Each structure stands twice: as structure tokens, then as C-alpha cells.
Amino acid sequence: xxxxxxxxxxxxxxxVSKSTVSLVLQNSPLVRAETRxxxxxxxxxxxxxxxxxxATLRSANAGLIGLVINDLRNPFFTEFATSVQMALSARxxxxxxxxxxxxxxxxxxxxxxxxxxxxxxxxxxxAYGEVAPTFDQIARAGIPALQVLRRAHPDTDRFPFAAxxxxxGGRLATEHLLERGAKRIAFVGGLPxxxxxxxxxxxxxxxxxxxxxxxxxxxxxxxxxxxxxxxARLAAxxxxxxxxxxxxxxxxxxxxxxxxxxxxxxxxxxxxVGFDDIEECAQVxxxxxxxxxxxAGFGQQMAGTVLAWLEExxxxxxxxxxxxxxxxRASTL
Amino acid sequence: xxxxxxxxxxxxxxxVSKSTVSLVLQNSPLVRAETRxxxxxxxxxxxxxxxxxxATLRSANAGLIGLVINDLRNPFFTEFATSVQMALSARxxxxxxxxxxxxxxxxxxxxxxxxxxxxxxxxxxxAYGEVAPTFDQIARAGIPALQVLRRAHPDTDRFPFAAxxxxxGGRLATEHLLERGAKRIAFVGGLPxxxxxxxxxxxxxxxxxxxxxxxxxxxxxxxxxxxxxxxARLAAxxxxxxxxxxxxxxxxxxxxxxxxxxxxxxxxxxxxVGFDDIEECAQVxxxxxxxxxxxAGFGQQMAGTVLAWLEExxxxxxxxxxxxxxxxRASTL
DNA sequence: CTGAAAGCGCTTACAG
DNA sequence: CTGAAAGCGCTTACAG
Numbered sequence: 001x002x003x004x005x006x007x008x009x010x011x012x013x014x015x016v017s018k019s020t021v022s023l024v025l026q027n028s029p030l031v032r033a034e035t036r037x038x039x040x041x042x043x044x045x046x047x048x049x050x051x052x053x054x055a056t057l058r059s060a061n062a063g064l065i066g067l068v069i070n071d072l073r074n075p076f077f078t079e080f081a082t083s084v085q086m087a088l089s090a091r092x093x094x095x096x097x098x099x100x101x102x103x104x105x106x107x108x109x110x111x112x113x114x115x116x117x118x119x120x121x122x123x124x125x126x127a128y129g130e131v132a133p134t135f136d137q138i139a140r141a142g143i144p145a146l147q148v149l150r151r152a153h154p155d156t157d158r159f160p161f162a163a164x165x166x167x168x169g170g171r172l173a174t175e176h177l178l179e180r181g182a183k184r185i186a187f188v189g190g191l192p193x194x195x196x197x198x199x200x201x202x203x204x205x206x207x208x209x210x211x212x213x214x215x216x217x218x219x220x221x222x223x224x225x226x227x228x229x230x231x232a233r234l235a236a237x238x239x240x241x242x243x244x245x246x247x248x249x250x251x252x253x254x255x256x257x258x259x260x261x262x263x264x265x266x267x268x269x270x271x272x273v274g275f276d277d278i279e280e281c282a283q284v285x286x287x288x289x290x291x292x293x294x295x296a297g298f299g300q301q302m303a304g305t306v307l308a309w310l311e312e313x314x315x316x317x318x319x320x321x322x323x324x325x326x327x328x329r330a331s332t333l
Numbered sequence: 334x335x336x337x338x339x340x341x342x343x344x345x346x347x348x349v350s351k352s353t354v355s356l357v358l359q360n361s362p363l364v365r366a367e368t369r370x371x372x373x374x375x376x377x378x379x380x381x382x383x384x385x386x387x388a389t390l391r392s393a394n395a396g397l398i399g400l401v402i403n404d405l406r407n408p409f410f411t412e413f414a415t416s417v418q419m420a421l422s423a424r425x426x427x428x429x430x431x432x433x434x435x436x437x438x439x440x441x442x443x444x445x446x447x448x449x450x451x452x453x454x455x456x457x458x459x460a461y462g463e464v465a466p467t468f469d470q471i472a473r474a475g476i477p478a479l480q481v482l483r484r485a486h487p488d489t490d491r492f493p494f495a496a497x498x499x500x501x502g503g504r505l506a507t508e509h510l511l512e513r514g515a516k517r518i519a520f521v522g523g524l525p526x527x528x529x530x531x532x533x534x535x536x537x538x539x540x541x542x543x544x545x546x547x548x549x550x551x552x553x554x555x556x557x558x559x560x561x562x563x564x565a566r567l568a569a570x571x572x573x574x575x576x577x578x579x580x581x582x583x584x585x586x587x588x589x590x591x592x593x594x595x596x597x598x599x600x601x602x603x604x605x606v607g608f609d610d611i612e613e614c615a616q617v618x619x620x621x622x623x624x625x626x627x628x629a630g631f632g633q634q635m636a637g638t639v640l641a642w643l644e645e646x647x648x649x650x651x652x653x654x655x656x657x658x659x660x661x662r663a664s665t666l
Numbered sequence: 667c668t669g670a671a672a673g674c675g676c677t678t679a680c681a682g
Numbered sequence: 683c684t685g686a687a688a689g690c691g692c693t694t695a696c697a698g
Binding site (some may be wrong): 004047049050051052053054056057062063064072073075078079081082085086089092094095096097098099101106109110113114115116117118140141224225228254257258260261279280283284285 | 384405411427429432557591593
């Protein structure tokens with residue numbers, strides 16, 4: 001039957017040894033240009049396809065990176081994951097991707113599967129909770145693993161962490177609301193005790209304290225539905241609130257919908273700032289002021305970071321914060 | 334150095350031969366329960382991790398499925414990809430996922446990389462355009478490949494195609510608009526000549542013809558920004574239009590924003606139907622009537638279909654349409 | 667039910 | 683620059 005051709009077949013067709021073919025495959029400078037061309041031609045002729053499984057078995061680097069995401073349906077994480085994957089692809093790596101739906105047990109399982117598949121490194125936007133099983137496996141496998149966006153495991157020496165600067169973003173947003181004349185500001189959405197919530201809230205509370213204003217925090221799931229609910233709750237329970245910093249854009253977009261529903265004008269009556277600046281912020285009405293996390297760029301950077309670690313042994317700093325900036329739009333006019 | 338343990342180490346620890354270990358790994362009924370337990374215990378003790386690259390080299394099925402998506406940032410495709418990936422994961426398969434950003438050349442490249450990595454099968458929501466390089470490679474590799482959502486390659490005998498029922502959805506949406514009293518209906522968004530546009534439009538035009546109404550089609554990119562623009566264009570150029578079927582939910586959501594912007598009331602003044610029923614439809618204000626494609630269920634089904642093909646040789650029918658239904662909400666009240 | 671042997675398709679020293 | 687040989691960690695018949 002039509003067995004897939006191997007380097008032996010290529011060697012025969014090109015009239016060289018299989019070692020030479022292997023060297024050509026690795027772009028080794030040891031092979032003469034002419035020989036290289038002969039070999040390449042032979043490959044094309046007989047339809048040779050490189051078998052990475054065999055190469056992996058012998059060498060180690062499988063050219064596979066694992067990407068684990070807590071919520072791939074959330075557009076923020078989708079944008080991140082997509083930009084990581086495309087950057088890795090451009091560097092010749094394939095990406096095994098898995099959504100964990102915020103479930104640490106499922107996360108441990110998919111990470112185990114990825115290790116079996118021989119991923120050379122991992123990028124992990126972890127679920128919260130019992131993450132020991134996940135990280136123990138990674139430690140045993142001894143592969144580079146980068147924590148991104150959420151600091152789920154405290155040992156950042158072993159598992160370096162990188163994320164957009166949450167405290168700075170919280171501060172910028174709050175200062176902006178104050179500049180635009182807000183007198184009573186609420187922080188809406190985000191679950192307590194989670195690293196992202198803590199970071200964003202910290203900057204917010206600092207700026208608020210400096211302005212001599214008391215905090216008002218409405219905790220909640222970081223989803224549209226909560227934002228929508230919050231619009232009604234704010235109007236009913238805290239009518240004096242005239243400025244809102246949302247935990248993320250989804251909450252803010254939900255809040256916008258909720259305000260439209262109850263006839264509250266966003267901008268004049270209630271100033272709203274989102275967080276992350278996903279694409280939709282510029283498309284809704286009114287357009288949404290947000291803290292830009294430059295998530296696509298951040299994803300590309302993480303791809304570069306993990307490959308530098310893997311290929312050149314450049315271990316990233318334990319903690320890295322990437323720059324954020326405020327994008328002012330109609331929701332705070 | 335700390336070499337990763339192999340089946341030889343397990344065999345030694347358990348006091349059996351490595352063949353036996355291999356059989357245990359494959360859950361072969363040939364091994365006695367007691368022996369199996371001994372082996373499993375030994376594995377746990379020495380921290381054995383299965384090396385799939387080695388297994389693949391010898392056997393073939395790598396337990397890896399390739400998932401190629403034209404636009405992973407679009408929430409409709411994200412939902413699809415995520416549900417496929419999670420269903421595959423539940424069946425013990427890992428997913429190599431890649432976004433092609435609608436670029437057929439990039440698609441050919443990522444498909445080539447996936448084949449090198451030894452994916453056992455492919456699920457492909459293809460880019461449009463020059464897809465021959467993509468499908469030629471797949472044919473040469475001789476692996477099962479399922480076209481989903483978009484019929485990019487005409488040879489559905491070789492590359493079976495499955496998608497939610499576009500004509501039926503187009504018809505249901507149009508009939509609903511008519512029932513709700515719309516007298517002049519436009520179809521907004523979708524690029525001409527593409528399989529999805531053609532399918533949805535076909536059902537729409539049929540239903541319109543049966544009602545004796547003339548068509549009005551505004552072609553455009555299937556994105557929010559186009560929908561937003563379309564709101565203004567409709568108001569200016571076709572003020573008589575009182576019902577709109579959008580190519581997809583993104584266009585419809587953009588249209589809703591655009592209507593809010595120009596102060597046109599969706600529902601009373603203009604009835605709007607989206608297509609696919611992504612999660613956001615139930616969250617916006619006003620809530621959006623849409624054709625539910627059951628995309629998560631569809632994704633799970635596709636995972637099952639490709640595994641049945643791969644594992645049991647059950648080749649799918651050349652063309653499969655999955656059921657759609659209309660979900661009526663406030664945008665057509 | 668278990669063991670010994672060959673082989674999957676590469677890469678890696680090691681000679682030449 | 684090129685070739686012959688060993689070996690990566692499994693699975694697969696084949697005996698027993």
C-alpha cells in the first residue's frame with residue numbers, strides 16, 4: 001500500500017545517505033548548497049512529509065506548545081489565545097489549545113494530556129482553585145510554563161507570571177472618572193479574592209482614597225448578565241452614583257444594555273469605564289471608554305517570551321506587568 | 334540526570350515484561366486484573382508519563398485532531414471551536430487549533446504543519462479562495478477531513494460537509510418578519526458568492542417570492558461595523574424598510590447599535606432578526622430575535638462524527654444539514 | 667496470560 | 683561535506 005515516504009526514500013531518490021537528508025531537514029550548514037537543492041527536489045518529487053513524531057522521539061523539541069485557557073468563549077481570552085497561536089505558528093510551532101471552563105480538575109486533566117503529547121512548553125491562563133495537581137505535573141515534566149493574566153500559583157520563580165498592569169489600569173480609570181466630574185464612583189463586577197480583581201481594585205481604591213472619596217464595590221461574575229443587572233441595582237440602591245469602573249468590558253457592555261433598558265443615559269447621567277478594551281468597545285452605542293490592555297500585542301509578546309525560554313534558556317522575570325492606557329470614548333462624555 | 338521513566342522502568346518496578354506494561358497502557362483484556370493493578374501502582378510510584386510520540390511512531394493514531402478555523406475571534410466560531418475541542422478532550426483526544434484569519438495561504442501552511450505533527454483527522458472551517466493547496470495536502474496524507482460551516486471545496490464525497498440549515502433559517506426568519514407585520518424586508522450583510530451567504534439568502538428569497546415581495550439586498554462584511562453603517566444607510570436610502578434579516582448576529586448587533594445612535598426604535602419602527610443566536614443575543618437591549626444554529630451542539634456532533642469516521646470507518650454523508658429554529662425576542666416585537 | 671525480538675522514522679555522535 | 687550504526691520509547695506479532 002501507499003506507505004508515506006521516509007527519509008530513506010528521499011535519500012535513495014536523491015542518491016545520498018539518510019543522514020544527509022536529516023541534515024537538510026534541519027537546515028544544517030554542513031550540507032553543500034547543491035546537495036541541499038537535490039535533496040529538496042527529491043522530497044518534492046516523491047511527496048515527502050516530515051514525521052515529527054519520529055524526530056521528537058529522538059530529540060525532544062516537538063515543536064508543540066500547550067495553551068490552556070480558563071474561558072475561551074470570553075472575547076478577551078479568545079483574542080489573547082488567537083494572537084498567541086498565530087505568533088507561535090509564524091515561528092514554526094503548532095499550538096495544542098484547550099478550554100478549561102474555569103474548572104481546575106478539567107485543567108489538570110488537559111495539562112496531563114498535553115504533557116503526554118510532548119508539548120515543549122506551556123502558557124497557562126489558569127482556572128482559580130485547587131491548582132496544585134496542574135502545577136505538580138508540570139514541575140515533574142520539567143517543562144517551561146508561563147502563567148499569564150492570572151496568578152494562580154504563588155511560586156512565580158518556578159512559574160513566572162505576566163499580565164497587563166491591573167493596579168495602573170484601575171488608577172487611570174478612576175482618575176479619568178474624577179476628571180470628568182464624577183462625584184460618587186462604584187466598582188462593579190469581579191469576584192473577590194481573585195488576582196485580577198484584587199489588582200484592578202487596588203489601583204481604583206488608591207486613587208479614590210487620594211481624592212478623599214469612599215469606595216463602593218458591587219462584586220459579581222465578570223459577565224454581561226451581571227452588568228445588566230447592576231444597572232438596575234445601581235439605579236435603585238445607589239442613585240447617587242454617577243461614575244462606574246467595571247471589572248471588565250463584558251460587565252460594562254452589560255451595564256450599557258441595562259442602562260438603555262431603564263432609560264438611563266450613559267455619559268451624561270452615568271459615566272462608565274470598561275477594562276481591557278476589546279474590539280466591541282468601539283462598536284457599541286455609546287462607544288465605551290476602556291483601559292486598553294493591548295491584548296493582541298501581549299499575546300504575541302508571551303509567545304516570544306516562552307520561545308526565548310525554551311530555545312535560548314532565557315527565563316522570564318518572576319513578575320512582569322505590561323503597559324495599559326486609557327482610551328476615552330463617549331461613555332464618559 | 335532525571336530521565337523521564339519509560340515502560341522499561343515500569344516493567345522493572347512491577348516485575349513484569351515491558352510488553353505487559355504496554356498492554357496495560359492499552360487497557361488490553363489480555364492482562365489479569367491483579368497484574369494490571371500492580372503495573373498501575375508501579376507507574377504512579379515512579380511517576381511514569383506516557384510518551385505518545387513513541388506510540389504514534391509505531392502505531393499511527395496520535396490522538397491528535399486538527400481544528401482549522403477561518404476566524405477564531407468571531408464569537409460564533411469561538412463557540413464552535415471550543416465545543417469541538419472540549420468534546421474531543423472528553424474522548425481522550427487533544428486538539429491542535431489554528432486560526433487562519435480568512436487567508437487561504439496561511440491555511441495551507443497550518444494544515445501542512447498539522448499533518449507533520451501527525452494529526453489523525455481534520456475539522457476545517459475553511460477560508461474562501463484558493464483552497465486547492467490545502468485540500469491537496471490532506472488528500473495526499475490520506476486522513477479524514479470534515480468540512481464544516483462553509484463548503485469551500487466542492488468534492489464533498491472526499492471532504493464531507495456539514496452545517497446548520499441555511500436555507501431553512503433564511504426562510505424561518507423571513508416568515509417570522511412577515512407574520513410580525515413587516516411589509517418591506519431587507520437582507521443585510523454577507524459577501525456574495527460565499528456558500529453561507531448563498532444558503533441563507535436562498536431561503537430568504539424563496540419566502541419573499543412566495544409572499545409576492547421584491548428583494549432588497551445590502552451586501553457587506555459580516556461584522557458589527559457593517560451593521561452599524563447599514564442602520565444609517567437604510568434610514569437614508571430605504572426609509573420604507575421595516576424589517577431586516579441580517580446575515581449573522583454580529584451584523585444584527587451592529588445594526589442595533591446603529592439604530593440606537595440615530596434614534597430609530599428597533600421593534601416598533603424596525604424589526605430585526607439575526608442569525609446563529611450567539612449568547613449575546615439574549616443580553617443586548619433590545620434582545621435580539623435570531624435563528625438558533627445550536628452551535629455548541631453542532632460542534633459536539635462534529636467531534637463525534639470525525640471520531641466515528643476515524644475510529645470505526647463510518648464515513649459521514651457528503652452533505653449534512655443540522656436543524657435550526659427561530660428564537661423570537663424583543664427586536665421583532 | 668507473559669516474554670523476547672523486531673521495527674516505526676527520525677537524530678546523533680563518530681568516522682572518514 | 684557524507685556514510686554506517688545505534689538508539690529514542692513505544693507497539694506488534696509471535697512463541698510459549
